[in-house]
Amino acid sequence: xxxxxxxxxxxxxxxxxxxxxxxxxxxxxxxxxxxxxxxxxxxxxxxxxxxxxxxxxxxxxxxxxxxxxxxxxxxxxxxxxxxxxxxxxxxxxxxxxxxxxxxxxxxxxxxxxxxxxxxxxxxxxxxxxxxxxxxxxxxxxxxxxxxxxxxx
Amino acid sequence: xxxxxxxxxxxxxxxxxxxxxxxxxxxxxxxxxxxxxxxxxxxxxxxxxxxxxxxxxxxxxxxxxxxxxxxxxxxxxxxxxxxxxxxxxxxxxxxxxxxxxxxxxxxxxxxxxxxxxxxxxxxxxxxxxxxxxxxxx
Numbered sequence: 001x002x003x004x005x006x007x008x009x010x011x012x013x014x015x016x017x018x019x020x021x022x023x024x025x026x027x028x029x030x031x032x033x034x035x036x037x038x039x040x041x042x043x044x045x046x047x048x049x050x051x052x053x054x055x056x057x058x059x060x061x062x063x064x065x066x067x068x069x070x071x072x073x074x075x076x077x078x079x080x081x082x083x084x085x086x087x088x089x090x091x092x093x094x095x096x097x098x099x100x101x102x103x104x105x106x107x108x109x110x111x112x113x114x115x116x117x118x119x120x121x122x123x124x125x126x127x128x129x130x131x132x133x134x135x136x137x138x139x140x141x142x143x144x145x146x147x148x149x150x151x152x
Numbered sequence: 153x154x155x156x157x158x159x160x161x162x163x164x165x166x167x168x169x170x171x172x173x174x175x176x177x178x179x180x181x182x183x184x185x186x187x188x189x190x191x192x193x194x195x196x197x198x199x200x201x202x203x204x205x206x207x208x209x210x211x212x213x214x215x216x217x218x219x220x221x222x223x224x225x226x227x228x229x230x231x232x233x234x235x236x237x238x239x240x241x242x243x244x245x246x247x248x249x250x251x252x253x254x255x256x257x258x259x260x261x262x263x264x265x266x267x268x269x270x271x272x273x274x275x276x277x278x279x280x281x282x283x284x285x286x287x288x289x
Contacts (some may be wrong), residue, residue, distance in 0.1 A: 089226045091205050091269075092180075098266070099172060107204060121206075121225075150173075150180055151227055 061141040080127040093147040100143035159255035166259040179231030186234035193223040203272035218245040248284035
């Protein structure tokens with residue numbers, strides 16, 4: 001927000017208002033409320049169970065594909081799986097998988113110290129959410145196989 | 153061959169690949185055949201920053217022409233380097249600095265990359281141009 005503006009200069013409002021937009025982001029506020037209602041209607045426990053089931057299925061399918069390394073050995077997991085295809089740069093794999101219609105994140109994931117801990121320069125990450133299903137994971141496995149055949 | 157003639161040749165070859173998987177295969181194959189035979193290029197002082205994968209570039213003059221050497225840890229990037237060096241290597245540095253580069257857009261290479269990849273490609277081209285300018289005159 002500003003207090004006054006000329007063609008040559010402006011005077012900003014005092015803190016904290018100078019860092020606020022003149023019109024607050026009310027569409028986002030309304031959308032957020034609706035998104036929360038949506039999640040509550042479905043039920044967070046149901047969502048958690050769905051994601052956990054999918055997560056187990058994803059891990060199984062990746063093990064079935066083979067020729068890759070999954071990172072993270074904590075006894076409880078959820079949400080996403082980080083992995084690398086043996087001998088294949090994660091960015092290259094991501095490009096092929098993108099062409100197969102599968103979106104994954106590649107690189108250091110804004111977590112360079114963690115990459116260093118695993119002794120890698122980067123990796124692939126497949127993330128799950130309530131709107132994913134087993135078909136998506138089958139397609140993920142297919143995309144991984146395609147990347148392996150083209151780049152391996 | 154001139155820089156333009158080489159680009160036209162590449163456009164013709166790549167256009168023979170109808171779908172994008174074929175083009176990626178072609179790039180990957182080029183990338184496999186390209187690259188330094190040893191790790192001599194993979195030194196910090198040759199590293200180009202601003203690329204998602206690691207890219208190394210160095211150059212020297214030989215008989216009035218600019219000789220370029222490059223490498224990357226990404227196969228697809230190596231494929232792109234193979235094409236770029238086919239166009240720019242062993243040419244007068246003044247031409248490398250100023251020649252119009254159009255084959256990337258004609259074969260749709262830039263538009264079919266993710267924004268960060270496309271930006272990385274631009275960074276590599278700029279680095280080649282800069283190197284050429286430094287060796288001009």
